[in-house]
Amino acid sequence: MFSELAIKLQEYLEQGLNLAVAQVIDREAPCSSKVTDKAIILETGELVGWIGGGCVRGIVIKEALEVIKTKRYRKVRISPEGGESSTNNFKNYIMSCQSGGTVEVIIEPVFPLPEIIVVGKSNIARKLAILAASADFKVTAMAKDADQHIFPLAAVVSDHVDFSGIHNFNNTYIVVATQGEDDEENVFKALSTSADYVGYVSSKKKSKQIKGYLAGKDLSSERIALLKSPVGFDINAKLAGEVAISILAEIVKDFRTEQTEDTSCCGSSKEQKEQVKKAVESNDKFSEEYYINPVCGVPVSKKSPKHVIEYQGESVYFCCDGCKVSFEKNPAQYMKG
Structure with missing residues (x-):
């Protein structure tokens, strides 16, 4: 086994x-x-x-x-x-x-393993790809005329920006570092995916401009608001390598942070x-085998529930006495939808 x-x-x-x-x-x-x-x-x-x-x-x-x-x-x-x-x-x-x-x-x-998709072949994009690969991220590089010489440590290199072949964006981080080369189009493509993290390397002024451009596209305001721009922690970075470090640090923190409940x-x-x-x-x-207890959300086996109650023609299954009692006090509250 x-x-x-x-x-x-x-x-x-x-x-x-x-x-x-x-x-x-x-x-x-x-x-x-x-x-x-x-x-x-x-x-x-x-x-x-x-x-x-x-x-x-x-x-x-x-x-x-x-x-x-x-x-x-x-x-x-x-x-x-x-x-x-x-x-x-x-x-x-x-x-x-x-x-x-x-x-x-x-x-x-x-x-x-988390994946970083680096869009662009700027100095920051190259440095980020090297740092991410060294930190055991799977790295995919996308840029016009990109090749393995430009991104020697990338697992995948594409000479054009196209996300259609990627079907699973779990733990995937997209960073657009085109820096003046088809910025608007590439950020739009990145946000059109289901990736939870999309970052854009830019100044605050350029960030404002790109969001104005996106507002006129077929994207929700909620999705546009998720764009991280400027991207990376503010560590007073000046050099391309320092900017890449700030971006990778932000991504690592996001990947390792436990969500609360x-x-x-x-x-x-x-x-x-x-x-x-x-x-x-x-x-x-x-x-077929389980029924979701409407009170606590626990899947209850239909073969061995603690209690079963008939409510408006439906059998409702419970895992414990407490859930049954709570349900009986106000069944309509729990059976909404």
């Missing part, structure tokens, strides 16, 4: 997919999980491997999606007594399965519930 998961893990990382790895670190009988059982959980909610069935599987999937989002590991304990204690790195859940038992799982985020009932924010629901609905097999 371990070798099979290792092969799958490598395949997913080569595809540029973000994922989480879960491992059972402790258990008390009776339960189907065994210590060292492992599984890979994708952003789609798909689980490959084994860490237990029923409520354990649903809870681990839910928490794994949050681990991927926050980039923060988490330890989960599922037991009959449950509990209220929880921190950013620990969650307590009630074991709602009839089999009982206790399971402790550690869930860790795993990401492919705003949780409510059972440790689930509204955003997280929607994230889990979307993941379940996109996976037919998972959708």
Whole structure:
């Protein structure tokens, strides 16, 4: 099982997919999980491997999606007594399965190597490509007449700017350093992708001009506002290498920064519930087996729920007594949409 998961893990990382790895670190009988059982959980909610069935599987999937989002590991304990204690790195859940038992799982985020796409062949672009490659980033260089001599450490070099062949922008950072060569067109192309980070090397005056140009294009104001320009930390940089250092430092900080979460009932924010629901609905097999508890957002196995309530012709499944009680107080609040 371990070798099979290792092969799958490598395949997913080569595809540029973000994922989480879960491992059972402790258990008390009776339960189907065994210590060292492992599984890979994708952003789609798909689980490959084994860490237990029923409520354990649903809870681990839910928490794994949050681990991927926050980039923060988490330890989960599922037991009959449950509990209220929880921190950013620990969650307590009630074991709602009839089999009982206790399971402790550690869930860790795993990401492919981040990629920097450098657009342009200016001195700053060349220096940034060298520094990024030295910092173990995958580097793609795009510029008119660009070649491997100009970007010797880049993994991919394109002699034109075209993002259409890139289908996954997970952990991808685009920096436009054309510095006067088709700036407007290249920034527009970069922002037209789904990359979360797009930076543009420019002065404050040029940055204002480019945003005015973008306002007349088919881009939302929210997307334009995400453009980082001027890009990089203000370190009073003067030389091209110093500017490149400031840009790379900003990118490293962004990649390594853990995201925070705003949780409510059972440790689930509204955003997280929607994230889990979307993941379940996109996976037919998972959708048939699980129902999203409308109160806490935990995927509940339809075969072994703690409670089932009929509401307006629909069976609503719950993982614990607390969720059932909260739902009964105001079902309409939880069943919106």
